[in-house]
Structures are given as structure tokens and as C-alpha cells.
Amino acid sequence: MATIYEVAALAGVSLATVSRVMNNSGKVTEKTRQKVLSxxxxxxxxxxxxxxxLASRRxxxxxxxxxxxxxxxxxxxxxxxxxxxxxxxxxxxxTAGHSDKAREKDCIEFLLxxxxxxxxxxVHAVSPDYLIKISQGPVPVILLxxxxxxMADKCINVDNEHGGYVATQSLLDRGHxxxxxxxxxxxxxxxxxxxxxxxxxxxxxxxxxxxxxxxEGDFEEAGGQAAMTQLLTLGVAFTGVVCANDEMAAGxxxxxxxxxxxxxxxxSIIGYDDVYFTRYLNPKLSSIxxxxxxxxxxAARCVLKNTYEQTDLEIQNTFKPHLVLRExxxxx
Amino acid sequence: MATIYEVAALAGVSLATVSRVMNNSGKVTEKTRQKVLSxxxxxxxxxxxxxxxLASRRxxxxxxxxxxxxxxxxxxxxxxxxxxxxxxxxxxxxTAGHSDKAREKDCIEFLLxxxxxxxxxxVHAVSPDYLIKISQGPVPVILLxxxxxxMADKCINVDNEHGGYVATQSLLDRGHxxxxxxxxxxxxxxxxxxxxxxxxxxxxxxxxxxxxxxxEGDFEEAGGQAAMTQLLTLGVAFTGVVCANDEMAAGxxxxxxxxxxxxxxxxSIIGYDDVYFTRYLNPKLSSIxxxxxxxxxxAARCVLKNTYEQTDLEIQNTFKPHLVLRExxxxx
DNA sequence: CGATAGGATGTAACCGCTTACATTTAATCG
DNA sequence: CGATTAAATGTAAGCGGTTACATCCTATCG
Numbered sequence: 001m002a003t004i005y006e007v008a009a010l011a012g013v014s015l016a017t018v019s020r021v022m023n024n025s026g027k028v029t030e031k032t033r034q035k036v037l038s039x040x041x042x043x044x045x046x047x048x049x050x051x052x053x054l055a056s057r058r059x060x061x062x063x064x065x066x067x068x069x070x071x072x073x074x075x076x077x078x079x080x081x082x083x084x085x086x087x088x089x090x091x092x093x094x095t096a097g098h099s100d101k102a103r104e105k106d107c108i109e110f111l112l113x114x115x116x117x118x119x120x121x122x123v124h125a126v127s128p129d130y131l132i133k134i135s136q137g138p139v140p141v142i143l144l145x146x147x148x149x150x151m152a153d154k155c156i157n158v159d160n161e162h163g164g165y166v167a168t169q170s171l172l173d174r175g176h177x178x179x180x181x182x183x184x185x186x187x188x189x190x191x192x193x194x195x196x197x198x199x200x201x202x203x204x205x206x207x208x209x210x211x212x213x214x215x216e217g218d219f220e221e222a223g224g225q226a227a228m229t230q231l232l233t234l235g236v237a238f239t240g241v242v243c244a245n246d247e248m249a250a251g252x253x254x255x256x257x258x259x260x261x262x263x264x265x266x267x268s269i270i271g272y273d274d275v276y277f278t279r280y281l282n283p284k285l286s287s288i289x290x291x292x293x294x295x296x297x298x299a300a301r302c303v304l305k306n307t308y309e310q311t312d313l314e315i316q317n318t319f320k321p322h323l324v325l326r327e328x329x330x331x332x
Numbered sequence: 333m334a335t336i337y338e339v340a341a342l343a344g345v346s347l348a349t350v351s352r353v354m355n356n357s358g359k360v361t362e363k364t365r366q367k368v369l370s371x372x373x374x375x376x377x378x379x380x381x382x383x384x385x386l387a388s389r390r391x392x393x394x395x396x397x398x399x400x401x402x403x404x405x406x407x408x409x410x411x412x413x414x415x416x417x418x419x420x421x422x423x424x425x426x427t428a429g430h431s432d433k434a435r436e437k438d439c440i441e442f443l444l445x446x447x448x449x450x451x452x453x454x455v456h457a458v459s460p461d462y463l464i465k466i467s468q469g470p471v472p473v474i475l476l477x478x479x480x481x482x483m484a485d486k487c488i489n490v491d492n493e494h495g496g497y498v499a500t501q502s503l504l505d506r507g508h509x510x511x512x513x514x515x516x517x518x519x520x521x522x523x524x525x526x527x528x529x530x531x532x533x534x535x536x537x538x539x540x541x542x543x544x545x546x547x548e549g550d551f552e553e554a555g556g557q558a559a560m561t562q563l564l565t566l567g568v569a570f571t572g573v574v575c576a577n578d579e580m581a582a583g584x585x586x587x588x589x590x591x592x593x594x595x596x597x598x599x600s601i602i603g604y605d606d607v608y609f610t611r612y613l614n615p616k617l618s619s620i621x622x623x624x625x626x627x628x629x630x631a632a633r634c635v636l637k638n639t640y641e642q643t644d645l646e647i648q649n650t651f652k653p654h655l656v657l658r659e660x661x662x663x664x
Numbered sequence: 665c666g667a668t669a670g671g672a673t674g675t676a677a678c679c680g681c682t683t684a685c686a687t688t689t690a691a692t693c694g
Numbered sequence: 695c696g697a698t699t700a701a702a703t704g705t706a707a708g709c710g711g712t713t714a715c716a717t718c719c720t721a722t723c724g
Contacts, residue, residue, distance in 0.1 A: 001470065003679095003680055003681085004681060005680080005681095014704045015680090015704090016682085016703070016706095017703060017704075019681070019683080020703090022681095023682085026683095028702075029702065029703090032702080032703080046445055047445075048679085048680050049445060049446055050389075050391060050447045050681090051680035051681040051682090051709090052681055052682080053382040053386075053709095054380075054382040054679090054680080054681070054709050054710070054711085055681040055682040055683085059382060069410045070407030070408050070410070075401060075406075076402050078401045078402070078426075079400065079401040082401055082426055086427060086428075086439075092425060094414055094424055095424075096414055110418075113379075115380065115381045277612050280582055280609050281612055335711085336711060347711080348673070348674060348712085349672085349673060349674075351711070352673090354711095355712085357712095357713090358673095359671060359673090360673085361672065361673090364672080380711065382709080382710080382711090383679090384710080385679095386679050386709085386710080386711070386712095387678080387713085388679085389712095
């Protein structure tokens, strides 16, 4: 592996000059630039990125922490982040937090210790205070999904309350009056907000919130199954079910079918996230689309703008979810 | 950010000693070790990873190139790789090749220029010669999926021929005689091998290969739909369809259903990869499981063993796919 | 009790680059 | 044509660690 010294020697210039043409910073005569360029080519020189990082105090890598590296939602997120950052020549270091507090902290510290120029975090378990603390440290932090007032301009989030509202409204609009709700774990802000939106929609429609028809699930298919089973043994009538994510909706659909119910004729179901497998379900699941890729891209841009001085980028901090209507919902 | 010099000064020792206790290499008296440790704590010292990398010529990061960062298959792969490597304290730098030759090369060069200690590659388009060339360079390369004789011990792969064979055999075993096959692009080795396995199974059963019943798809749902449409207008009878992946199987199922066919009563269908959404399909798709996570973990271990001297690890290079029987296949 | 071996600690070179500043070279002008 | 100034290039000091080697203790032993 050739070094900058060898290039300088071969080209008959100083290493400062080589550095200049590499980064095309400073002035260099066209003639010497050519000498350097050809020396680089002859030696097949590639700058040592570790030395570059050390000397420039910039690693050109950004750390990403997301709950999981698989699954439709996080896959799309990571994919768009990588795409945007890779095009800008930045490295993406990934870690998975598994929605576990210790693991999330561990990953954050790992990334901070990895000389990342910035962090993009999608966490579930870690406290806002902790996030505020590290965001005040030397390395910039972008929060994906989640809003903290103290770092509002560093947050990319979706309006979950609005999403819950839209989901429920879509059923109300179609004449449904008796709605069940399968929530995610309520300690997760996302779940809580969606539920709040659901309840607001009911109230605005002059309907009462029947607590029995609100079941707390786990964001997994099994939780959706359990919730639906519970709902069906409740003896309380309902014509529509709003689910806080698509996995649970899939589970709910399955149980409904097993109980001899036809979707959407007997019961309408709507999911949330509009994850790509919704189209494999039968009937195809209506859902709430959340611009996942857009958000990932935006987080990446936020980093490019704040950390890598691409100041001309426009940042959108909050995204509005929207209704994606398919076959699982009908009118009364 | 405190440096090792400040720690040394505060502890009243030389920086070499600090370095020794940090890496616990060399001998250090318990007393001085404590002095250093407390100085580290007082200053909240974290070693600068860039400086460490430069001085030790080891970045502790491994580059990963996979076709996509989303989707059930690659998600599982990446997840297991990250998990294994993260536990060993290694950084994972991810890139997506998008099955495009230029992009794949670009990513490989990017990773090579990122001072990675090793590379894990899952490529589609790049040539074997190119892979051999870079594998002879200074940074070790592990090939995920794909076999190249010249670097056999660096290849982690699944026996695709066997997988194709098993898939077809599963239908033959159940009395099917007339089988159609929806292939992936035959220029992809994986597709080619699976098809070869299919044909071997037919021949061993004394059946003729009817070329009309072999359709080349694109590994996407749309391709499966197109292929099934074509098959149904062919006028050649068949009772089972072997698909080279689950996405195409999903597409095929949809078209079959639209044509009024019941699965598996009218036609049995089997997919390949046993990707997680198979369970959302109705009927649930039988498939060929390929130990995706295992392979990812093995690739990571291969790196740990070869590059990070964890010599005690056992490596399995080839994985045998296995049948996962669900509802989409029945007996004649 | 002085020589000695071996363990503990220190010294300094080096990893390969960036960059502020010094120096040289070339262009401009009275 | 020499002085002035700007442009091009060179010099050298870091960046913050690792590590081979030198040096200094201290316990052991004849």
C-alpha cells in the first residue's frame, strides 16, 4: 500500500501538494497536478482512511441505531438512510438495539466510541433525559421517531396521534359506529399517541370510548391474535377493528377468519405502517402509510446538513401519515 | 475529550503504561494499575478509535455488502451478522449493491478504502475473477452465497442444486407427475442451480423434462404472476408448480386464484427461501428453508476466526436447504 | 552485601495524513 | 528593471495512540 510520501517522492513534490490535489483544496498548477495525478496512478495510491480521519478529526462515518435490522419497517428505514449517506460518500455503521434499554445504551456508547461524526437513533427504551444528555455531547444526534422538545430540530417523527385519528376516521366515515382498538404496548410513546388519536376521533364523532374494546397488544402477530380472540369472547358488538400496526392486524385477521368471520363483510380491519407484506394478506389490508423511506432519507439529510455542511438541504421534521385503502375495509 | 497524555500525567506514569492497562497487555503492578484506572475515571477517558486504528493498523470494522438492506432474506442475514460481530466488539459498515455490477464494484472499492479489516460479500453481478482478484489483496474476503473454487474456504453457501431437488422431490413424493417450474433469471447461479436440481429430480423419477413448463421469472412477485399466467394459457396440464423463490410463488398463487383454481386442491405450489411472510399467505406456503441466519452468523464467525484470531471457532461452509411443509401442497 | 536476573516502567519512533505557516516563484506595475 | 504582491509550493507540527527497546527497580542468591 503506497503512502502519500511515496507519491510525493515520485512526483517530485512535497506531500502537502499531494494532499492538496487529493482534496483539491488550495491552489495547484495544472502541470504539477498532472505530475501528482500520474504518480498516484502509477503507484495505485489510495489514501489511508484511518490516517485521514485522525488528522482531520472526521471519520466520515455515521452511526445508526435501530431496534432491529430486519422486518419491513426497519429494512426500509435503513435502506433509505444508507442510500442517501452512501451517495454522499459516508460510511454507515449499524447496530440493533432490540428495544432493550441496556442494549440501546450499549450501542450508543459503542457508536460514540467509534468516532462517528453523527448518530441517527431510533430507540424505544432509553430515557429522553439520557438522549438529551448525549445530544449535548460532542457528536450530533438525530432522533428518528420520537419528539423531545429540547432537541426539536433534531427530531424526525411522524404524527402518530394524527395517524390514529385518520385510521379511526376512515372507519367512522364508512358508517362504522362500534370500533375495537388493538393497541401496542402503551408505554411506548408511539402506541400511546395512536390510541389518543383513536379516542379523539371517537369523541369528535360523539361516540363514547368503551374501554373494554381497547386491548393492549405487543406489536407482534401473536399479540394481534390474542387480542382478537379476547375481543370475540367479550360479547360486545363491533364492526371494525383499528390495529396499531400491520403485524397485529394480520394476526387479528387470522383469528377472525378462524371464527368464521368474513373480512370486510363481517368486520372491517385496518392496520398501521403500511408495511410491504400487507399486499400478501387476503383480503389485502388497508393501512396507514407513514412515509418510512422518506423519514430515513430525511434523517440522513439532516446529518448531511448539520454535520457535513450541505447547508442547502431542506429538512422536514414531522410527517403526516395517510390512509392507504385496500380491501379489508367496507362501508356499512 | 481527554487524551492518553492527560491520563498519564494525572496518574503520574508514562503513556505506555496507560496503554498497557487499557489493553491489558504487558505487566503492570496492581498499584499503578489502580492509579491509572482512577485517572481514567476522573477524566472520563475514552481512547480515540481513529488513533488506535492508525497506530495498530486495525480498524475493528468489517464491511458488509448485500444486494438490499430490506426484505426478509437480507434482513435476517444482516441481522445475524451484526449480532455476532457486535458481540465481539466489531463495527459493521453496510452497503447495498442492488444487484448492479457497477454499484457492487463501487461498494467493494468503497469498503476497501474504508480500512475494513475484512469484507463479507453477497453479490449478484460482479464476476468471479474480480472477486478472486480482490480476495488476493490485503483485506480478507468472505463470500456469502456463491462458490468459487479458488477461495473455497472463504465461501459460505447453500447447496442450491440440492434445494431445487428437494423442492421438486417433495411434490413427486406426493404423487405429482406433471410439474411446472418458475425459475429466477438463469444467469444468476442460484437460479441455475435450483433449476438443475429440479431437472435431476425429474430424471431420477424417470420423468421427461418438458421445456414448455419451465418459465424464467425475475425473483419478484410480478414475475411469478406473469409466469403463472403464461403457464395457464399454455394448454399443457400440470398439478404442481415449483417456484425458485417465495415472492414469485406468492405471485403465482394470486394468479391461480384469480383463474378460479384452488390451492392446493387444483394445483400444489412450493416456494423457496422460507421467507417470513410465507405465513401470511393463504393457504400458507410450503417452502425450502435455507438457514439464512445461520449463514449470516457463520460468515461473521469466519471473519472472527480468520481476521480476529478467534481460532477456536468451527466453520461450516455449506448449508443444506430443507423442506418446510405447510398448506400449499397436497397429495394426489 | 554486591552482583544479577527479571519484572515494571519510561522513551521515542512511528502509523499516514492535514494544515498553519514559512518560503520560494512568478506576475504586475511605477 | 527592481520593488511589490500574489500565487504556488514546501516545512514541520500535530492528530492520539501502539510498541520495540532502553532503563530502572527490586527481590534473590552466592
